[in-house]
Amino acid sequence: xxxxxxxxxxxxxxxxxxxxxxxxxxxxxxxxxxxxxxxxxxxxxxxxxxxxxxxxxxxxxxxxxxxxxxxxxxxxxxxxxxxxxxxxxxxxxxxxxxxxxxxxxxxxxxxxxxxxxxxxxxxxxxxxxxxxxxxxxxxxxxxxxxxxxxxxxxxxxxxxxxxxxxxxxxxxxxxxxxxxxxxxxxxxxxxxxxxxxxxxxxxxxxxxxxxxxxxxxxxxxxxxxxxxxxxxxxxx
Numbered sequence: 001x002x003x004x005x006x007x008x009x010x011x012x013x014x015x016x017x018x019x020x021x022x023x024x025x026x027x028x029x030x031x032x033x034x035x036x037x038x039x040x041x042x043x044x045x046x047x048x049x050x051x052x053x054x055x056x057x058x059x060x061x062x063x064x065x066x067x068x069x070x071x072x073x074x075x076x077x078x079x080x081x082x083x084x085x086x087x088x089x090x091x092x093x094x095x096x097x098x099x100x101x102x103x104x105x106x107x108x109x110x111x112x113x114x115x116x117x118x119x120x121x122x123x124x125x126x127x128x129x130x131x132x133x134x135x136x137x138x139x140x141x142x143x144x145x146x147x148x149x150x151x152x153x154x155x156x157x158x159x160x161x162x163x164x165x166x167x168x169x170x171x172x173x174x175x176x177x178x179x180x181x182x183x184x185x186x187x188x189x190x191x192x193x194x195x196x197x198x199x200x201x202x203x204x205x206x207x208x209x210x211x212x213x214x215x216x217x218x219x220x221x222x223x224x225x226x227x228x229x230x231x232x233x234x235x236x
Contacts, residue, residue: 008055016207017200020185023210024170024178024227028130031167031230032101036061039164039232041126043067046096049120051088051113052103053078054140062099070095085112093122102228104131105145114159121235127161130230133168134175136182149224152231161233168226173213175227181206 014025036042042065050056053071062069072080072088082088098117107113117127132146147155153163170178181203188199214222 008057008059011055011057012060017204020181020203021178022203022207023174023214027169027214028228028230031169032058032061032128032130035128035165035167035230035232039126041097041128043096047094048097048099049080049090049095050099050101051082051117051120052100052106054101058099058101085109088116088120090120092119093125095120095125096122097126097128100127100129100131102130102132104129105135105147106140106142108142108144110155111159114156114161118160118235123235125235127156127233127235128231129156129233130169130228133226133229134172135227136179147229149226149229152229156231156233160236162236163231163233165230165232167230168223169228169230170210170226171214171217171222172225173217174210177206177210177213178227 010019011025012029014022014029016022019025042062044066045068047068047070048062049070049072050059051072053059053073054076056071056077059069059071070080070090071078072082072090074082074084080089098120100117104110104113117129121127131152133148133152134146137143149166149168153166156163184202184206185199188195188202191198
């Protein structure tokens with residue numbers, strides 16, 4: 001669950017000219033903002049627990065709303081340390097909201113993880129969770145799963161959550177371009193001195209291409225073939 005790179009700020013505010021995954025990170029941030037705002041989840045004084053916080057990329061979204069943000073992870077700079085398979089040392093029903101950003105694919109025991117998320121929530125509390133539909137293998141330190149939209153909804157419902165919303169992020173035309181961009185990035189990194197200069201214009205072109213590809217992808221195709229899904233659920 002813990003991130004291996006200190007890139008929290010990059011994830012929150014990706015840069016078009018710098019980040020090889022700018023489009024994916026930008027779209028993820030847009031969907032997270034939309035869910036938080038449209039469902040009135042940012043309320044001063046309430047407690048939100050981040051289960052698998054990594055470098056806390058999205059903590060400012062909650063702290064800027066004067067919410068109490070509790071960072072939990074396996075290691076690193078955390079408020080609460082997690083041990084897989086064991087009870088997280090926080091009280092039952094102590095959270096108004098639980099957040100989980102790009103963590104679920106790295107969890108082997110879904111019963112334990114989602115069970116702890118549910119236990120921490122007060123009755124009617126909310127879970128904001130994002131995870132991958134289609135993506136490259138990326139162990140941090142492990143990587144176990146990808147989901148279809150129906151499969152992800154089913155996992156949440158089976159563990160005591162009422163799914164309110166599922167929002168797809170990045171459709172298949174754009175994510176195939178994203179994967180090619182990853183390959184180009186690794187190629188240019190092997191070229192001393194001039195590699196970065198050669199990669200920069202390609203980066204801008206490919207980011208623009210992803211934006212255009214997603215714009216022309218029908219929602220019916222994107223909804224069931226997204227690279228990321230953002231879900232909002234309530235404790236049943």
